Amino acid sequence: MAQRSTLHADVVIIGFGAAGACAALEAAHAGARVVVLDRFGGGGASALSGGVVYAGGGTREQRAAGVSDSPEAMFAYLRQEVSDAVSERTLRRFCEGSTEMVTWLAEHGVPFEGSLCPYKTSYPSNRHYLYYSGSEAAGGFRDVAPPAPRGHRTKGRGTSGKVLFNALAAAVRRAGVQVLTQTRATELVVDADGRVCAVECEQLRGTAAREHRMVSRVAAKPGLYVPKLARKLHRRAESLERRAEPLRIHADRAVIIAAGGFVSNREMMRRHAPAYRAGLPLGTQGDDGSGIRLGQSVGGVPDKLDRVSAWRFITPPSALLSGLLVDQRGSRIGDESRYGAAHGQAIVEEHGGRAWLLVDRDLRRRAKHQLRSQTVWFQRMQAEYLLATAATGDTVEAVARRAGVDPGHLQATVDTHNDAARAGKPDPAGKPADFVRPVDQPPYSLLDVSVRPSTAYPCPVLTLGGLRVDEDTGQVLDERGDPVAGLYAAGRSAVGICSNSYISGLSLADCVFSGRRAGVHSVKELSDADS
Incomplete structure (x- = not known):
């Protein structure tokens, strides 16, 4: 058996999608040594997405399009959609920080544009990058708040999630963050005080890593439309993972789980959301619930696992x-x-x-x-x-x-x-x-337009629930509602803004919101305790 290698960092992040990237940027900005690991090549469901970020309150793109909006109107609408997924205080913080969030993304290289789509659509063509991405203008909602288009599509042809993720990934590397791909987290290590202090991993190297990267890349996008192909390629990736070598990454401050949802885990879907199994899994084979299960293994409690979005x-x-x-x-x-x-x-x-x-x-x-x-x-x-x-x-x-x-x-x-x-x-x-x-x-x-298995007219589905977290910090909570020391969660590994119902762009926006929150507070945890 290969000898286990070790690494040390202040913050270890499991999952390199939008949430993981945003957490890494904030933690690195606070001066932490950050290691991000990903079982595949990074990107996850974020890179496969349409690249839509739900934002409002008067963003630069809205103003360029002549759109009038306010944080109050955004809150009034989202309160109807979000319901009790998060508290009113957290939702207000999300809405009031929305314009700054888009500015922050742009500063890290994510391109947006205020070209307003003149018709109602599920996703705008390559000529338009701002649109009504929810039910803002639908009956019953117009009376609640003045409608405004808040779907900010990353500027790029086709489905532009890859443009958004590539910009964030480049920013992460510029920030000096160490990114380990083809590295799978298998266990969280807890010290004598009950604090999560390390991550046990399996890492591929050399030829096996290169083949694994190629297979997983091919499986991701075509596999989204042909799930059988994705599963076949994934089996090849799993066989390569038998060659992985053990690695322990010590986390001096905290571990952040940002490993996506569980839509590709058939057993979890059968147990928690059986009515949605006919849908097309919207995600990668990495959306297997492993992050949620890692959190559970050290006392974290999941919630809203029955909440699934079917498009x-x-x-x-x-x-x-x-x-x-x-x-x-x-x-x-x-x-x-x-x-x-x-x-x-x-x-x-x-x-x-x-x-x-x-x-x-x-x-x-x-x-x-x-x-x-x-x-x-x-x-x-x-x-x-x-x-x-x-x-x-x-x-x-x-x-x-x-x-x-x-x-x-x-x-x-x-x-x-x-x-x-x-x-x-x-x-x-x-x-x-x-x-x-x-x-x-x-x-x-x-x-x-029935929801049934179909290759010509599939119904994409994604999971919305995850680990319960402290809404101020992103720290994972146990069954008593107490924080699990040293452990945070973000994105679809955590309960968040979109965990009751989904509208286009709200999951990516929540990945940015919750990822940044976890990144900031993961660095603060031991610093505050030491002061």
Whole structure:
């Protein structure tokens, strides 16, 4: 057996995604010697993401786009979405520090731009980098707070999470942080006083490390769309890990867990969120819950593991917002202008995973016309698939029978909606008037937006729960609510801002918020005790 190597640092960070990178930057800025380790090559789900950071209150990008916003309006809206995931005090701190957060990211090389998307979409095209990324303008929310676009997409073509992470990774290395890739944390070491003081690891070197890096890189992005391929490549990565050598990293001040969620752990998904197993795991094979389990091994307590976000977007094209989202009985599921994760949650938890979008001839024609101008490649493929496979019929009842939807209930739903639309009355489901129009031009189509395993129209899912943490410091808490000495958590390894419900950009924003918090306070812990 290989002899165990040792390293020493003030702060050891497990996981090199957005949360881990932000924690490293703050700890290094405070003067700490920092080591970041990652089982793969770094980036994790952050690098695979759309690179959207939820921010508001009057950011430079909002002002450049002529958008008026305030921390108070941002708080009022997010309070409805966040609910009790964090306290009001923490949410206010998040909102009040939002503009500074974007400035901080920009100072570390993350590019943003105030080009406002003029239509409602799940993700803007390469021409726009500021958009309504949640339900701010949906019915029921406009009365709570003045709506404002707060989705700040990192400027870069395609899904730009890689641009965001690459900028942070470069900043981390400029800060003198030691980054160990192909290094897997296997155990937390606790000293005689009960403080987490070291991390036991397994590290690949040489040829095995290079092959592991290549295999894991290939598995990440294609594997997101072809999970079977990801699992096959991951098995190869696991076989290479048998060649790893033992390494202990001593943490003189603290350990920070920033290792992602558990969406790739089938057993944990089966136990905590069985209804969401039909979704496409949105993450890497590293999102296996290992960080959460490490925290549990030394007394940390997880929470909200049943909270999962399922994305069932009906836009783009934006014309589809005027359709009617219905269940198998033919009843409306809700305001179609709501954020896609709100639809996904309702479809999975209240409607047995089955849902259809009813459109007429005019909406279908407009949607096809908008395909090229409003979509990026993966959105275009999915929209074209939905339109091509839709059930059609010359009457509402005929299309309902072909799709397997209750004809009588669907007809009643359409009649109620159309009567209100023609009379200029409020929409029965609360949809804003901007998107309401009669659905009465045959032929009709029912687009199947059910949540089920599908390669052509997958429903991405990500886990939102994690370890309980002190909201002021990010320190992991035990079952009594006391802090676990020397241990912090951030990102999707921790309960945070988005742990009840998700809107685009809120997870990355929480990674920045909670990562920076953990980085700052991990350095303070022993310093305060010594003073």
